[in-house]
Amino acid sequence: MVRRQLYIVKIAVMGKSRRAKSRRKRAYHHGDLRTALIDAGLDLVARRGVQALSLRAVARHAQVSHAAPYHHFADKAELLAAVAAAGFDRMVAAIAQATVDHPPRSALEGLRAVGVGYLRFAFTHPAIFRLMFRPELTRPAAHPVLQNAEARAFGTLLTAIRAAQRAGELPGNDPAVPATFAWSTVHGLAVLHVDQVLRETPLGAVPIQELADAVVQLSIAGLQAAPRPEAVNGAPR
Amino acid sequence: MVRRQLYIVKIAVMGKSRRAKSRRKRAYHHGDLRTALIDAGLDLVARRGVQALSLRAVARHAQVSHAAPYHHFADKAELLAAVAAAGFDRMVAAIAQATVDHPPRSALEGLRAVGVGYLRFAFTHPAIFRLMFRPELTRPAAHPVLQNAEARAFGTLLTAIRAAQRAGELPGNDPAVPATFAWSTVHGLAVLHVDQVLRETPLGAVPIQELADAVVQLSIAGLQAAPRPEAVNGAPR
DNA sequence: CCTACCGATCGGTAGG
């Protein structure tokens, strides 16, 4: 307790003398370093990419020593998992915003908004998106915080599928396979774009937004057509 | 020239004395170190994952000093790009094998075989697959070898789509959007599985092979339904 | 929450 007081005093003085140079500094020392580190991680990954996300770099970005994070996180993976979890929460917000921007007039349009929101988030925050799906950095199996955030994000998709099924706009009543398919579709486009793979193919010419709309559209078309597995067996349309 | 002879003699002797311990060693010194390094990279990534692919580790795995690779590759990225390119070639082979295993009776079945082959490769060689789509490690823009290999792989999909369009089994005559959609679909499932994301959702229960078949099926269904963009606007089936 | 320190690894180069 006594020690903590001393820190705050010391830092307040430092903050004052350097205020012009880095105003952000003082804000990080009001007792919420944990949040400050997560914000620093989000900002750093957005600026410099996943590669730059060392524990020391995040600490530097938050203006603390590289030993400080260990006060709030067991190790590097736990810190990055928390950053990734924050990313999933932002993705959920982006999806919610997409349904606000284009109020759905049907359950299927609600589903489309989920896909559009997912892609919008990935395209707007490519580096964070990358981190969110890099299990060797975040070790999701060991970090319930991250798993829960993932579950919330996935839940928005699951809910939209279930709603469409209940409304009779999609066949079946088990959302598992349709959800996997819809997720695969938008996730695939997201990573192909974010990893700049499309750019190296003839497809690079088509504007990404056009591809995004088309892919979401085709995905829903596939879901609607679901209960005809024999269609592929060669019979012409 | 003289120097090279000396190396070979020296290594031959070493190889002899250690033959029981590492038979592979001698094979790496017949003048094709480049290939040996690529093979070592493929083997190493499969065993220990993308994380383990340092230039030095690859050299170690190939039983040469860590300076040796610079004789054949400008830097680490060029080596990893060559490994990734070899991965794309193996993927093309896997796709070809899938069409052999299940000879298509229609253009659409040919397209399905491409998707199944893609997924089979990803599931069989997850770590190599990961490397193939990690541009920060391979810097594809700087390595034509890799870009060409990517183009060959993508070409198999493009060809299958075009064939289906010409046969009248798929609508339209521009393969760009259908190819992007089909690729996104299988690629999305591949990375969600390889990155073990599905495992952390309720979907983890469904066997991956079942998901793979369903996703390919639904993808093709979406392509067939393509020319009805108004279908999503709420009209019940 | 900081300073100081550890061992380890890395990419790359000199120089033969």
Added chain:
DNA sequence: CCTACCGATCGGTAGG
């Protein structure tokens, strides 16, 4: 193709 070496960075811990 090797040995020896460089500078840099890293994750983590001691110890206060």
